[in-house]
Amino acid sequence: MSAASHGALGLTLCSSAFAGLGRAQLKALGQPGLPILEIEHPFGGRSRDEVRAIAHTLIAQIAAAASTATAGASAAGTSATSTSAAGGVEAVRAIALPSDAQAAHIECVRRRWSDGLPVIAPTPERVEAMIAARWPRDQLIATLAPGFGEATIERIATNAVLAGCEPAHLPVLVAAVEAVADSSFNLQAVQSTTNPVTTWLIVHGPVARALGVNSGANCLGQGNLANAALGRALRLILQNIGRAWPGEMDRATHGQPGKFAFCCGEVEIDHPWQPLHVERGFALADSAVTVIGASGTLNMNTHTKDADQLLDCIAHSMAFPGSNDYHYCGEPWLILSPEHAAVLAGAGLNRQQVQQQLWSRSMMTAGEFTHADFLRTASMRAAEFPQLTPQTRIPPSRTPADIGIVVAGGPGTHSVHVPTFGETRAVSRRVGVPA
Amino acid sequence: MSQTIEVLDPVAPARADTAPTARAAARSLRGATVGIIDNSKPNFSLLADDLERLLIEQQGVARVLRHRKSSASIGADAQVLAAIASESALVISGSGD
Numbered sequence: 001m002s003a004a005s006h007g008a009l010g011l012t013l014c015s016s017a018f019a020g021l022g023r024a025q026l027k028a029l030g031q032p033g034l035p036i037l038e039i040e041h042p043f044g045g046r047s048r049d050e051v052r053a054i055a056h057t058l059i060a061q062i063a064a065a066a067s068t069a070t071a072g073a074s075a076a077g078t079s080a081t082s083t084s085a086a087g088g089v090e091a092v093r094a095i096a097l098p099s100d101a102q103a104a105h106i107e108c109v110r111r112r113w114s115d116g117l118p119v120i121a122p123t124p125e126r127v128e129a130m131i132a133a134r135w136p137r138d139q140l141i142a143t144l145a146p147g148f149g150e151a152t153i154e155r156i157a158t159n160a161v162l163a164g165c166e167p168a169h170l171p172v173l174v175a176a177v178e179a180v181a182d183s184s185f186n187l188q189a190v191q192s193t194t195n196p197v198t199t200w201l202i203v204h205g206p207v208a209r210a211l212g213v214n215s216g217a218n219c220l221g222q223g224n225l226a227n228a229a230l231g232r233a234l235r236l237i238l239q240n241i242g243r244a245w246p247g248e249m250d251r252a253t254h255g256q257p258g259k260f261a262f263c264c265g266e267v268e269i270d271h272p273w274q275p276l277h278v279e280r281g282f283a284l285a286d287s288a289v290t291v292i293g294a295s296g297t298l299n300m301n302t303h304t305k306d307a308d309q310l311l312d313c314i315a316h317s318m319a320f321p322g323s324n325d326y327h328y329c330g331e332p333w334l335i336l337s338p339e340h341a342a343v344l345a346g347a348g349l350n351r352q353q354v355q356q357q358l359w360s361r362s363m364m365t366a367g368e369f370t371h372a373d374f375l376r377t378a379s380m381r382a383a384e385f386p387q388l389t390p391q392t393r394i395p396p397s398r399t400p401a402d403i404g405i406v407v408a409g410g411p412g413t414h415s416v417h418v419p420t421f422g423e424t425r426a427v428s429r430r431v432g433v434p435a
Numbered sequence: 436m437s438q439t440i441e442v443l444d445p446v447a448p449a450r451a452d453t454a455p456t457a458r459a460a461a462r463s464l465r466g467a468t469v470g471i472i473d474n475s476k477p478n479f480s481l482l483a484d485d486l487e488r489l490l491i492e493q494q495g496v497a498r499v500l501r502h503r504k505s506s507a508s509i510g511a512d513a514q515v516l517a518a519i520a521s522e523s524a525l526v527i528s529g530s531g532d
Contacts, residue, residue: 008470008520013482015531022530028449044477044532051478055485062486063494066464066525090448096439104440113445122443149447158445189508194532241447328506372477379475380506423508 010034011065013058017041021192024249028147035065089140089150092158097121112245113162115235115260122161130157132167134433141174142181145188147243151177155241163233168211169226171431172289176201176234179291179427186424190293191244195324196256197421200294200333201234201263202406204277207287207431208265215265217410220258220297220335231261256296266406270338272345276406279351280428287431292333292404293424295324298417302340307347310340311354315361317417318396321368324422325396327377329384331425332396333404333418334358340415341407351405359400363393465495470519470526472511473503479529486527 010031014022016038026032039054046054097104105118113119120126131137137154144151156173165173180187180199190197203213203226214224222228244250252259266275273279277288302313318325318332325332336344344354366374367390378388385392397403404426409415469490471483483501490496500519504511511528520526 008523008526011525011527013527013529018531025530030449039531042532043479043482046478048481051481052485055482055489058482059486059489059493062490062525062527063464093444094441095444097442099438099440111446121440122445123440124443127443144447147447147449149449151447154443155445155447158443162445186508188510193508236445240445243447243449328508421508423506 009066011062012036013039015039015041015043018251020247021249021251024243025146025192028243028249037061037065089138089152091138092127092152092154094124108162113236113240115232115239117260119162119236120164122158126161127154127157130161130165130167130170132170134170135174141177144177144181144238144242146192146249147241149241149243151181151237151241156237159236159240160229160233163229163236164225165229165233166225169230169233171287171433172201172203172207172211172230173233173237175289175429175431176230176291177237179289179429180234180238182427182429184425185291185293185427186421187238187242190421190424191238191242192249192251193421194251194253195295195421196252196254196259197293197295197424198256198259198262199234199238200258200292200418201231202276202290202292203230203263203265203287203431204275204282204289204428205287205431206285209268213263213265215267215408217412219264219408219410220262220416227263227265228261231263234263235259235261258294258297262294264335264408266408267338270342271407272341273351273407276404277428282428282430288428289431290426290428292331292418292426293421294333294418295421296419297335298419300415300417301413303413305343307344307349310343311357311361314340314415314417315358318358318362318419319364320419321364321370321373323396323419325419326364326394327369327373327380328422329381329398330396330420330422331402331404332362332420333406333426335409335416335418336405336407337409337412337415338407339411339413352400354405355400355403358403359395359397363395366390366392366394463495464490464525466497467524468498468500468522469496470500470502470523472516472519472526472528473501474507474529475504476507476529476532482529 012022014036019038022036026034108114108119135153139153142151160173211226213226278284282288300317304310366388473479473483487499502515
């Protein structure tokens, strides 16, 4: 909406399947009256002649929209007036829910407050207990895309109650909200893309131990309060404050199960190297979170105890032609099991050497991509590869250090590849409460 | 069976509308400058080629300013967008596949 702020009329051409997203986005930006012209979906595969015909159809519509948009935009501008108090953040509204648990569950689903599963009713008393007077209720932590809702302490706490969190969990969520709002995380795209990307939350340091965040067996699975509630709460915050509801501004083609909850810790005792948060600049005694735009998980099961073969197995598992990391120059992640990490460390490899080996061994040739993805890669990675050919060898990231490694999991010969959305970078924030 | 409990709304309202509304658009695009932001999705550059030609030939647009985003998933460079918007009566962008 920078166009509007500079006085120009903004007009959006949307393929029909995404017109709803376009309208919702304009509304979120406070410009619901700006014109959207629809092109029948899908547009990208149309022939050259079909594109010409569409242009001829659109040109009259564009002229008409330009000549009539003033009234519409102005009217919409007045109708989208702020619900906030002047100069302040919007207070959280109180709403009546049925006191019967089953009826309340149905009502929460109807209001799209939940993820489809039952939630805890966020009564004022529970929200008050969640905040525990540690922050001002109306303190604004961030504004979350794509709906640009205000993530105040009270609203974060309300969603934390919904998700089943305890008061001790709230500082982690506050730090996570700060992290996802960092521009390098690219929350706007993470929330609204067709990709299955979700936010993987890693909790580090003393707070992870204190909360019992699972970093061991089944750490990405069910059965642990902190992992489940923290991951779920972050999802509900992104949905309810970021206003990314499925099918509306969350346009995921499939999504993924990790969109319910995706949270774990990192092992400490069995870690052969420095833990991730220390690698990312924190002290060992610091509590911190890291958020990652994760597009799924791929199990890598190998019984080998040979570091060279293990590196090949992992590297080849990272390489697949539909990977955003390769097309967009991403930041692929690995969750090494303690056993696999021990194999690598036992061969004398430190973290940087593992990253270097994986970076070199995971290169794909650009000819392995489809033609469309070859062209996309050529455009996106032109700075690295100005003369891309089908024979050019492409790593999944700009540098070896961009391959993220965390050590987690229980006994077993499994590690996990976490491909990312590509156009997102992991962000870490310290966890703390105001003094 | 109509007993209720009071809860707090977890949903943030839509952002306050602080952005200015569109300025009065010309009844005609004749003589105007039009901006086109190419979202870099397949076929959009071809559509932009066609629209640029038709805007000039059929609508009398004086000139078309084009900018191609590096990726559909990243917003247009703010400075580039500001420069185009400040010179244009109309800015056309694309969304979707």
